[in-house]
Amino acid sequence: MTTVLRAEGLSRSFGHVMALNAADFDIDQGEVVALIGDNGAGKSTLVKALTGNLQLDSGQIEFEGRPVTLESPTAATRLGIEVVHQDLALAPHLSPAQNMFLGREISAKGVLGWLGFMDNKAMRDQTRQRLADLGGTVRALNSPVGSMSGGQRQQIAIARAIAWADKVVFLDEPTAALGVVQTKNVLDSIKRVRDRGIAVVLISHSMPEVLEIADRVQVMRLGRRVATYRGADTNVEELVGAMTGALDFKEAAA
Template identity: 50%
Template sequence: MAQQAPLLEANGIQKRFGSVIALRNGNLTLQPGEVHAIVGDNGAGKSTFIKIISGVMQQDAGDIMIEGRGVTMRSPHEARSLGIETVYQDLALAGHLDAAANLYLGREVLLPAPLGWFGLLDKRTMRRKTEADMRRLKIGIKSVEQSVMRMSGGQRQAVAVARAVAWGKRIVIMDEPTAALGVRESLMVLELIREIRNQGIGVIMISHSLPEVFDVADRITVMRLGQSIASFAADETSVEGIVRMMTGAEAQYLTAAVDG
């Protein structure tokens, strides 16, 4: 039987800004129903890498494949058409709108009108579908009619994730999903990531919290100085080993061992 192609493959991705090389060799393989964490110090190239995968930027070199098919994403819209959604740190939610309106912002459902689909918003349908999405992801909020500005940080993060999952049928990218959250809310978000994985969606997660990475990730890619330098199954490495790779201490240790 032929082996199934990975959900996503990014090979040899490069990005330059003038004379500055932001990404010199980005590599990542994502399987369906897998949480793949990307870790590295500031300036390692993580953000540039996911912006390319999400269509915000275009690579100067390298290839991206979705389920074995080469793709070119010239915009976030093209990435979304391939089933890729991204949750950034700022969440990009409209605070004055409720959860349902945020899930359908830019994708509003309209009531039928005599001359076509130019009628009023079908709020009932949007709320019903939002409630179904929340139940599917086991997200507990008081009401989908509650304005986002009145929600806790964890609840707002959950709404942003629910929106991504509702439209990202293949891949959800999460940039520092627990940043600025308390312990309890962070645990809620991590449980939400597990629920996404259980539904067969691939998750790419950037995080500076290595304990959280090891709590939820199946695979970890380490980036340093614009390169993907190593990729491990999470149960085959340790926090200490990842830190050594991130800081270059592992390479220094190996060099010293060879020289000795």
């Protein structure tokens, strides 16, 4: 497989706190990699660095084999990298369709498009279809997302990221606010995205979900990657041991 995104020796400190300490990461095309670790292990900081939301003190990021500088989220988006953060990053006063197409609006045809009007029906229809693909329960496509439940907002954010990701999609705790049925739909959607050749990075505290869906699991502790396992060859005890330091450092061949 082709390695689509690789990071080597990423470091970032905040005052005396070393959030990333020579951290490494890699993911191949059409692969699901679970990124796990205890709170404060550096997962969110690493994701921010790999999606243009955080500048680094040192280290190198490669995209499809060439060094890149992700100076902003826009730079990451241009490469085909999308992310769903834990805070979802939705505009609460906008509708699901407006959030889905924010910055990517579809212009109306003809003169109306020249005058700046949007094709709201097309955006609603595409949003409805993308949510349906996730098994979504969002029905009020004209209502502001701020009036919706946490689970519905989560579905909208995930559907948006999956819809626009060409190369890599980061999902930070994507099922945290979802019920059993919606969680299964999200995991099934992740598998479909992987099968389209897109790399999926799953940040999760749910070990059963990680073991169900991950091709590889990369474990972070104290700001660095301390272990890599094949998803099919590991178990909860081994992963927890790596997370907590109960196991010796193991960069397993995977």
